[in-house]
Amino acid sequence: MDSPKRGEIYRNENEDKLLSKWNDFLYNIVNGPITWFRETIVEPNRKEYYWYHRQYRRVPTVDQCYTDDGVCEYEADQQFFRDKQVDATIAQILKRRFENCLTYELEDQTPCYPLYDKWQEALTNYFIKYGELGHYQASRYAYMKQKHRMIWERRYGPVGSGMTRIDQELD
Structure with a gap:
């Protein structure tokens, strides 16, 4: 056997096994x-x-409520406000991701373009649903805005494509 060097503690294998068994016993206790x-x-x-x-x-939307059912309309308004907060948060998260990508990718910012497109799409969808509703926003007003937009698109095509009627384009 080699003699232990200065500063080393000499143990044999039986002592190591006994010590590990003692540690396992205490751990299990x-x-x-x-x-x-x-x-x-x-x-x-x-x-x-x-x-x-x-x-x-999920509660019935305002178009599924009776006209004199105030409780149903209140629940639809509360759900509308929650959905609005979720959509706003989604747009903020996408904006933050885009800004973080710009910070990280200083030289080549092409990986950030898909994030920018998603962020702009989220902002567009947010504005389509909640924009220009005025100070007092309610689910009934958002529903009427959606209805008027659908009528417009049925008559003139997608919003932003001009005011040429669809039936006049065939001439």
Whole structure:
């Protein structure tokens, strides 16, 4: 056997095995009840939430409510406001991703173009649904705006293509 060098502690293999068994024993004494409690009591009784935010039940939209049903219209307005917040947050996240891409890609910014397109599409969709509704926004006004847009597109084609009637284009 080699003699231990200065500063080294000499142990034989039996002492190492005994020490590792002692460490395992102490670990199981402390961790065993904790692991048992978690696996048999906590985890079976845990409710799994797959979303980090509260999920609301989808309620009937304002076009499905009766005209004199105030509660239904109130619920539709609340859902409209929640949807508006979600759409605004989506647009903000896409803007932040685009700006982070510009910061990261200083020389070649071509990888950022798809993010810019998605951000502009989200802004366009947000404006189509919620833009120009005025100060008092409600689901009924958004529904009427959607209805008027559909009538316009039926008569003249997509918005922004001019005011030539579709039936006049055939001439």
